[in-house]
Amino acid sequence: MTAVKIIKVLGTSAESWEDAANEAVARANDTIDDIRGVEVEDWTAEVENGAVTEYKATVEVAFPVREGNP
Structure with missing residues (x-):
């Protein structure tokens, strides 16, 4: 079984939400x-x-949790 960690990241752009x-x-x-x-x-x-002068997207990023110390 794989555990997944999710974090929030805020990206910004002067061009678009994408x-x-x-x-x-x-x-x-x-x-x-x-x-x-x-x-x-x-x-x-x-x-x-x-x-609109600055677009912002709050994104949840998912990645696997590593076992042990890298």
Whole structure:
């Protein structure tokens, strides 16, 4: 049986929510081995003067828990 750990990561982008989600996964991948799946939990944005200035995606990242010490 495999245990899976899930963490939340917030990605941001000036371009789109999709880019924000991709940024979250890419940054998580820098420090987490073997990401198995993601779920976008929330889409939000910063707005200034009636225009979106920053897109934000809160992403849950799932990866297996290692047994023992690496």
